[in-house]
Amino acid sequence: MTSVAGVRVWLVDRLEASGALTPDWRQAFLDVGRHLFLPDVFWASTGDGYERCDRAESPERWLELAYSDVAIVTQWDDGADSGQREPTSSVSMPTMVASMLRDLDVHEGHRIWEGGTGPGWNAGLLARRLGAHNVVTVELDPAVAAQAAANFRALDAVPTAVVGDAADGHLPGAPYDRGILTCSVREVPPAVIGQIRRQGALVLPFAPLFGGGAVARLTVADGTATGPFTGSSAFMRMRQQRYQAPPVDDYLPGDWPGDSEHEYTTLSPLDVVDDWLASFVVGLAVPDVYYRRSGGGDMTTLWLFDTGVTSWATVDFADGASRFEVRQSGPRRLWSEVEEVVRWWMKQGRPGFERFGLTVSGGEHRAWLDDPVNLLTSARG
Template sequence: MSADLGEAARRVLVDHLAGAGALDAGWRAVFEAVPRHLFLPPVYWEFVDGSAVLRDRAADPDGWLAGAYRDTPAITQWDDGDEVAGRRDFTSSLSMPTMVALMLRDLDVEVGHRVREVGTGPGFNAALLAHRVGAGRVVSVEIDKAVADLARANLAAAGLGGVRVLVGDGADATVGEGGRADRLIATCSSLVTDLPLAWLDQTCPGGLIVAPTATLFGGGAVARLQVADDARSASGRFTGSSDFMRMRQQRYQAPPVDAYLPGEWPGDAQRSTTDLDPEAVGASWLAQFAVGTRLPDLYYRRAPYRETVTWWFFDTAVTSWATVDSVPGADEYDVRQSGPRRLWDEIHAAWNAWDKAGRPGYERFGLTVTRAGQRTVWLDDPGHHWNPPTR
């Protein structure tokens, strides 16, 4: 693909983003000015329809460049750079352009604002910010030194070497070069119940924090929080769905099933039935978010076997578990529950609460974070708690 065709592809992508309502006039000019392909390595993987498709510039330069200007994520690192691991989990990427644009719109930046970014990645998001507010007003923090070094090189190649890229933990208040920012944006996901309190210290009173969040149970959403005048709390609504890589220090390593069930299944589990198909919960990112924010210490595993799919549910305290067998066309589903908690009953109750509330979308949920360590998800109004406050 020639340079002219690359320019044409970039214009097509920008027109697509504008048509989707993701760009205002100010950001459109920025996306037109910053070439996305400058932030891609010679080999990356385009994430298309749930599959990672190799794009190799040496072998297929046209395909490599075309992938840079489609509305798809581009995976630039697997397994924290461990080449022996065999590409199990992607750990750095250029996010889907629509998601990038929507989050930057949520950030509501103005000329003269100081911006702090958590999760530099290859540097494309930082480049867009720098083009909008000035490179000297952007500080980006990246936990992986190799990724940070690559981002610096990419930014320099794009003429934006004035962006300060720091190596460190973006959730750590001591990584504070540049002072308080007017805007803070994260490009990695934190747990809703563990959104870093350091971000209150790093953002000016009245400033905005835009960050993707997630639950152990599944489902994710972008939080847009305004820091209070006394900087002791931040609160705001979720703006839409998200699916970002988890902050490295918040990755959950689940214990083996034997830690819950040392003997043969079903062990001492009590049997019952349910009319709620767990596949209905699993099929909805929004439903998983609603359940997961209400029950932040639960997670699941899905195990297909022929026509049956067995859903396993666990608590992080390693006290209780449950299984539900989903069979196509069934009206009732077998349930087994063990331990002091009845996990499936709790999940069903959370689903019923969401259903009774009219199956509210992300924009009806909000989050309040306090310096004391509480993270409270609410529905419609900060006084209407959806989850018990968590520390």
């Protein structure tokens, strides 16, 4: 029989060996067991889809997955059982939890705000490390918040848990020395920035509309937040920032191809959208463009749209082709914009996530390469 203590030490040792877990966090990870925040039935993201695991049926497998480096889904479809099967609450991969807490760079006496309590493991770790009185965590979903509150009862240090909108921060506890989001955003909430002390830090997963995602570590000063990305990430999006795309007919009244202009490209559309980093760079540079796919197998069509509902484009991918058919319509040439970004990124030597950064000021988001003065738009120009 596998022991909880044994698998907990096994996981912590591996997190520390990988560099994700720093020594100052080791005891908190040993004291605050991940299994305490998991329901009896969960779905583990194992790389081959989601593995359903029932503790009553497979207690050994349940414990093994609880202390594996995988994300575990605890709620689907906002709890509505709509049949869409979209994950809407989870316990993140231990590597991601540890690395984001490392990026947070907390010190004794720091006050912490967390947006997105989820099942509560991250908040429990923070409370164990810094003291429960120094941690405020906010969760929008009342059912998820209630489950987190029940989970917290197993802890000696229980953080202040609030049911509310993380986009609003939590003003009664402000100002905070550090802030952390456990859901991805494409727009950093201004209220959150305003509640972090000057020279405080805000760590969050940033996911542009187009695709990709990375963790940003932003330093706050006078209402502005700026800093680098620290590595790749994939998180559920903040509920209020999920994009509801208009119907295709709003872009293309009548039959395809409409009034589109016809051309070809040698850049495969799948080399853009199937590359997490390339998608991320496109999303940073062209934040108001998104895509959809149709078809599959030997033939895939990539559809591009702008949020202003003015322009669209399609690019056809066929196995074995060396050039790909493009159609573009509207005042913007969306595929041309995307291709320009990708060609620029390739010319720079395909820089990784850590060479990019983000500045947020007055609600405006500006992405940059290597230095805040080197904006992506000007770099491409």
